[in-house]
Amino acid sequence: MELVEAIILSVLAASTPLLIAATGELVTERSGVLNLGVEGMMIVGAACGFAGAWLTGSIFIGALFGIVAGTMMSLIFALMALGLAVNQVATGLALTILGVGLSGLIGAGFVGERITPAVHLFIPGLTDIPLVGRVLFGEDGFVYVSIALVLGVWWFLYRTRAGLILRACGDNHVSAHALGYPVLRIRTFAVMFGGACAGLAGAYLPLAYTPFFIPGMTAGRGWIALALVVFSSWRPGRLVVGAYLFGAVTILQLHAQGWGVGIPSQFMSALPYLATIIVLVLLSRARSGGSTAPAALGTVFVPDR
Template sequence: MLLEAVLLTVITASTPLLLAASGELVAERAGVLNLGVEGMMIVGAACGFAGAFLSGSILLGALCGILGGAALAAVFALLTLGLAANQVASGLALTILGVGVSGLIGAGFVGQKIAGAPHLYIPFVTDIPFMGRVIFGQDGFVYVSITLIAGIWWFLYRTRAGLVLRAVGDNHASAHALGYPVLRIRALAVLFGGACAGLGGAYLPLAYTPFWVSGMTAGRGWIALALVVFASWLPGRLALGAYLFGAVTILQLHAQGAGLGVPSQLMTALPYLATIVVLVAISWARGRAGSPAPASLGLAFVPDR
């Protein structure tokens, strides 16, 4: 049953990345580069743990995580959209702010534990040998993350609102000229990105390792950011990249455990290398016809008066 155990951990390791990266993908498709994903995740993690610890409910904890991430994103939206501040500088500042705020929120909870999110159990189905627990025995967050990325694909390519969002990211001046509310659409996309990052952060203390330590996101926000770029802003490739990263992370842990004679630093770097190599290879092979990077990405929009 080693393979089953590995697959289970691969999926749980990938889920926080997938959640946070999904939100960032939507924000970047609308043309906003929010480098504060790490900050929003860690605030989501702190709020999520505090909520769950005080209320005793994982669901309420997740909600607190979402709200925490969105609240930090609202600060970013105010700065970059309302005041047209530089997105790169604001995003970096947001991460520093988020790390500080999370330490403050989590100060009273250090070393506390909660009961983690329960795993789904459907009689008989979950008992199917081998794949049963992998497919039907995960915690609720996993199913939410899969539904989320599928929903984002459907939204972007099958609805008018998604088309407008892509248009705003491609050419904000034209979208404005056609009468679309560029700043409002971007604000909503940023808030959605913050909510997703918050949920991804909350996953860590609520399901992955059910206790609070400060700084427990450990750079996952930066990986989520990189995944969006290497996935060429496409939802399908994003899911692939997130699971690939999770898989190599877990496999190299097992490899280290098995005592291979490879320096551990090199093994720890492996997930990053593997993900970058695979996703770059895909975009190079398929994307030579033109880069799908949103053309207005990172540019401030100030309408004429």
């Protein structure tokens, strides 16, 4: 029983950064922008988040540092891809290359340092309930924020007028522009939201997942988050399912290594990446009837005057 609880807890912990980053990217992509720089924004968020927490001793301020760092990175992307109409794929790659370098530079002074990780919620009586107590009432703040984030994004996209306009920009920017909506400004906000989420997701890693910073600690999670958005068919509900499934695969391979299954550890470590490929293939195949992606995703828009 305790093992089941421990596994669920670790799955939630492993899924949370994926869920946060993917939720941000989902909003970005729903506005018609493909920002491939999630990995770069996350890793800078991780470095700045750790720096913030180490300097101030506050996890909350660390998380804020991560959010601000991710947003600043996404502004570079917005300037290039929206302001200068540069190819979004190339710009996203550039953002990741820059982010990896920047995070190494920022984090260099903090390698080997430790902080006290984010505290877990404790409500006497509730957290003590066997099996579900710690899962529901004993998580760190990031986990609750990630759930609130998905619910908020769902509500925004499907229940508000602003969400409808954002989706309109993603499906047909020419029509949205003709109706008088400021397509580029809306997309800039969507990109910034994606950056803020990626920064927060990155900050989660050194602030709650492991209490120290190592260069390259995102280990491709930004790319997996991008794949999750495809997996979710650009819908927040399915994103939750996808993120927890991927978290489960990650934890499965960790536990399998611990149980001494006779498979080399490297093969188990490769599982999440292989699973991503398989899922992408199966989903893309199942969707052969028609794409569910925002129709204008990744296309350049320069308003006519």
